[in-house]
Amino acid sequence: MSQFISTEKRTHYCGQVSVSDDGREVILFGWAQRRRDHGGVIFVDLRDREGIVQIVFNPEAGESVHGEAHKIRNEYVLAVKGKVRRRPEGMDNPNLATGQVEVVISKLEILNESKTPPFSFDEEDISENVRLKYRYLDLRRPAVQKNLILRSKLAIATRQYFNDNGFIEVETPFLGKSTPEGARDYLVPSRISKGAFYALPQSPQIFKQLLMVSGFDRYFQIAKCFRDEDLRADRQPEFTQIDVEMSFITEEDIMQMMEGLMKAIFKACLNRDLPLPFPRLKYADAINRYGKDNPDIRFGMEIVDLTPIVKNSGFKLFAEVAAAGGVVKAIKADSAAALSRKDLDGLADVVAVYGAKGLAWAKVNAADWTSPIFKFLKPEEAAAIGHTMNAREGDVLFFVADMPKVVHDALGNLRLHLGKRLNLIDPDALAFTWITEFPLMEYSETEKRYVSTHHPFTSPFLEDIPLMTTDPGKVRARAYDLVLNGSEIGGGSIRIHRQDIQARVFSALGLSEEDAKGKFGFLLDALEYGAPPHGGLAFGLDRLTMIMTRAESIRDVIAFPKTQKAACLMSDAPSRVSIEQLMELSLKIV
RNA sequence: GGGGUCGUAGUUAAGUUGGUUAUAACGCCGGCCUGUCACGCCGGAGGGCGUGGGUUCAAGUCCCAUCGGCCCCGCCA
Numbered sequence: 001m002s003q004f005i006s007t008e009k010r011t012h013y014c015g016q017v018s019v020s021d022d023g024r025e026v027i028l029f030g031w032a033q034r035r036r037d038h039g040g041v042i043f044v045d046l047r048d049r050e051g052i053v054q055i056v057f058n059p060e061a062g063e064s065v066h067g068e069a070h071k072i073r074n075e076y077v078l079a080v081k082g083k084v085r086r087r088p089e090g091m092d093n094p095n096l097a098t099g100q101v102e103v104v105i106s107k108l109e110i111l112n113e114s115k116t117p118p119f120s121f122d123e124e125d126i127s128e129n130v131r132l133k134y135r136y137l138d139l140r141r142p143a144v145q146k147n148l149i150l151r152s153k154l155a156i157a158t159r160q161y162f163n164d165n166g167f168i169e170v171e172t173p174f175l176g177k178s179t180p181e182g183a184r185d186y187l188v189p190s191r192i193s194k195g196a197f198y199a200l201p202q203s204p205q206i207f208k209q210l211l212m213v214s215g216f217d218r219y220f221q222i223a224k225c226f227r228d229e230d231l232r233a234d235r236q237p238e239f240t241q242i243d244v245e246m247s248f249i250t251e252e253d254i255m256q257m258m259e260g261l262m263k264a265i266f267k268a269c270l271n272r273d274l275p276l277p278f279p280r281l282k283y284a285d286a287i288n289r290y291g292k293d294n295p296d297i298r299f300g301m302e303i304v305d306l307t308p309i310v311k312n313s314g315f316k317l318f319a320e321v322a323a324a325g326g327v328v329k330a331i332k333a334d335s336a337a338a339l340s341r342k343d344l345d346g347l348a349d350v351v352a353v354y355g356a357k358g359l360a361w362a363k364v365n366a367a368d369w370t371s372p373i374f375k376f377l378k379p380e381e382a383a384a385i386g387h388t389m390n391a392r393e394g395d396v397l398f399f400v401a402d403m404p405k406v407v408h409d410a411l412g413n414l415r416l417h418l419g420k421r422l423n424l425i426d427p428d429a430l431a432f433t434w435i436t437e438f439p440l441m442e443y444s445e446t447e448k449r450y451v452s453t454h455h456p457f458t459s460p461f462l463e464d465i466p467l468m469t470t471d472p473g474k475v476r477a478r479a480y481d482l483v484l485n486g487s488e489i490g491g492g493s494i495r496i497h498r499q500d501i502q503a504r505v506f507s508a509l510g511l512s513e514e515d516a517k518g519k520f521g522f523l524l525d526a527l528e529y530g531a532p533p534h535g536g537l538a539f540g541l542d543r544l545t546m547i548m549t550r551a552e553s554i555r556d557v558i559a560f561p562k563t564q565k566a567a568c569l570m571s572d573a574p575s576r577v578s579i580e581q582l583m584e585l586s587l588k589i590v
Numbered sequence: 591g592g593g594g595u596c597g598u599a600g601u602u603a604a605g606u607u608g609g610u611u612a613u614a615a616c617g618c619c620g621g622c623c624u625g626u627c628a629c630g631c632c633g634g635a636g637g638g639c640g641u642g643g644g645u646u647c648a649a650g651u652c653c654c655a656u657c658g659g660c661c662c663c664g665c666c667a
Contacts, residue, residue, distance in 0.1 A: 040624030054627065074617085093627055116618060119601055122628080123616085126601070129659045182667035202667080229666040353593080353663055446664095455667040509667095553660090564660065 004079040004109040015051015019100050021084040026103060028053070029111075031140070032076045033121055042069045046078060046103075047121075049145055053098040055080055055105050065108050075114035075121075075140075081107035128555075132569040135560055147549045147557050150269055154545055155222055157268035158242055161261050167218040167244070172207035174200055174224070180511070180519050181456055183227035186237070194586040200226035203538060205455060206523050208245040209495055212534040213526045219245045222541065231564045234487070234543055234554045238562075242544075244492070245536030251478060251494060254535055255434060258482065258490065261539075262432065269548055278432040278482070286435050291412020293438070296486025298431045299424040303329050303411050306399070309384045315376035321401040328401040331411050332389050333418050336396040337363065344396070350417050351400060356410035360399040364391045373399070416486065427550070433483045440464075440477040441509065449510040454479045456505055457523070458493040459535075465501070468508050478535070489544050492537025499527040 011026045030048040042057040057069035072078065082105035093099035118134055119126045121141055131138040138144055159169070178185045178199035185199035201207075203225045211219045221243045228237060242261075246254060259276045266272045279297075286295050289302045306329060311322040318328045333339070348359040362371035369382060377385075391397060400410045419425050440460045441450040450472050452458065460468065464475040479493035496502045502524060506516040516524065545557040555561035562568055582588065 034627075034629095036626050036629050038624055038626065038629075039622065041626080042624090043626055043629085045627070056625085059624070088625070091625060091627090096627075099627085116600070120617065123601070125603095127597085127659070129597090130601075132659085179667085183665085205667090227666060230664085232666085233661070235666070355663090452667045458667090563658085565658080567658095569659090 013050035077112040242539040291408035351410035354409035490539035494535035
């Protein structure tokens with residue numbers, strides 16, 4: 001065991017040494033970030049999780065200390081004892097939080113050596129495969145540590161808030177039952193029951209409802225969830241939810257409680273004061289105005305419906321789309337004359353990925369438009385469009401004509417693209433919005449049936465229940481999402497607490513009574529034993545952390561993330577297992 | 591399942607229309623240096639271009655396949 005560690009205890013973190021410690025003897029532990037050896041005096045930047053301080057080795061300290069200091073290399077682990085002093089006149093380093101002081105070392109022990117690291121710790125642009133392979137070194141970098149420290153604060157503030165409000169934290173199982181609806185399950189084979197599988201939870205949804213039936217009344221959990229779907233910059237196969245459920249409440253109670261949570265979290269983590277309540281937007285309005293159910297309302301550029309104006313247009317394409325049940329909509333970029341004709345034509349590629357077959361644009365001049373479609377429009381049409389869109393000289397209009405979903409996807413995403421490109425987004429803004437009145441279910445072309453928009457336990461609006469058999473797509477759900485800066489950070493609903501209504505929803509989803517009993521029988525049973533009215537919500541803790549840390553990738557807020565192929569480059573998971581392991585589980589690779 | 595993009599010393603990158611021994615910076619190693627903080631100066635080592643085929647007199651440069659990183663569509667109740 002190290003002599004040093006057994007006799008000396010740390011007095012300060014490196015980053016905490018300050019002018020007020022002038023003259024004090026301190027004990028520090030940390031990593032050598034950089035050594036500047038002048039032959040005589042040697043400087044080392046000593047780093048720990050709280051920061052960096054310069055330590056100084058003078059030859060006068062004696063050969064044993066000074067000689068040892070010569071051996072120091074990058075990322076050696078050091079224990080030092082020394083005296084803090086104000087730096088000599090003119091030697092302050094304004095780039096360092098501790099730059100007014102330094103520690104003159106009298107005792108040094110190299111606790112461990114280090115191979116030369118594969119990348120330097122003050123470098124920004126390291127390729128991600130190298131970072132992820134040496135994640136434990138990547139996590140030594142202050143920029144990455146900062147994210148995980150904020151994530152920890154967020155989790156602690158969450159527990160604090162729910163504890164203060166009478167919530168009970170309950171853990172639910174990881175080894176559960178595979179469910180038919182929703183995402184693809186991660187399966188875990190059972191050794192004891194040959195041929196049977198557990199599924200890792202996509203969320204603790206059913207369990208938290210059962211806890212309401214049990215009478216816990218207010219539940220929360222910071223829960224790992226698993227979904228075997230393809231990854232994105234903001235999606236990992238395992239992620240964390242702040243999961244909440246309450247009994248004897250309405251939507252209003254939940255939204256108010258969650259607004260309080262957001263306020264508490266942002267205060268604790270970023271010292272930002274959120275104005276409450278958050279604005280609300282009905283789903284249909286969000287789609288019509290922003291083309292998305294997770295609108296970024298930090299800027300305007302709302303979508304305008306031009307279908308009534310152009311349904312008899314001289315431009316045949318517009319008229320034909322309108323006649324075929326499609327819509328023609330547009331957005332307006334203010335004073336976007338900076339966009340060249342090449343830029344404008346290039347934007348067609350942006351909307352093409354959403355299925356739009358074209359993108360018409362128009363630069364508005366004093367008297368006319370510069371536009372490939374201007375010559376096809378009747379003069380009064382162009383005037384009506386300009387009037388409806390409040391277009392002024394220098395503005396640029398973008399039109400998409402297609403079926404509604406394509407138009408909304410195309411313009412919604414073009415709007416975001418332009419918002420970024422034209423610098424319309426205030427990076428400091430925190431624009432929260434509740435989205436309400438989602439459709440209960442949507443028709444799935446691939447499955448040829450209605451599927452739940454949220455999940456099959458979401459309560460419909462009572463007055464819409466008659467529509468369930470006649471026009472299922474029109475039934476509104478008592479569901480709500482919370483959107484922040486264009487990112488869905490949470491969602492939930494009032495649940496069905498009556499068995500008869502739950503059965504009707506399963507039926508509308510094409511689940512036979514038998515199927516429903518087989519998959520969710522325990523929930524249906526529970527609803528028959530005095531289930532209280534209840535509802536809840538779950539936040540994506542990772543996405544929330546991303547926004548708060550301004551991380552561009554969800555990987556930057558997860559300690560050990562997976563790559564896009566769902567692999568861990570550090571541990572090499574997933575990997576093959578031995579034939580013995582497979583045999584024990586009665587499994588065979590086909 | 592599909593589209594795009596990238597892969598060259600430890601790291602980050604350059605590498606013309608294919609053409610001698612593949613560049614640079616940082617890092618690394620050795621030496622010198624008592625106030626630096628991206629310390630400085632002198633010297634040195636290190637890769638055959640993700641992998642496998644092919645075209646060619648000649649391939650880091652062209653073609654095919656394959657592996658991997660990233661972004662997106664589909665998918666994600």
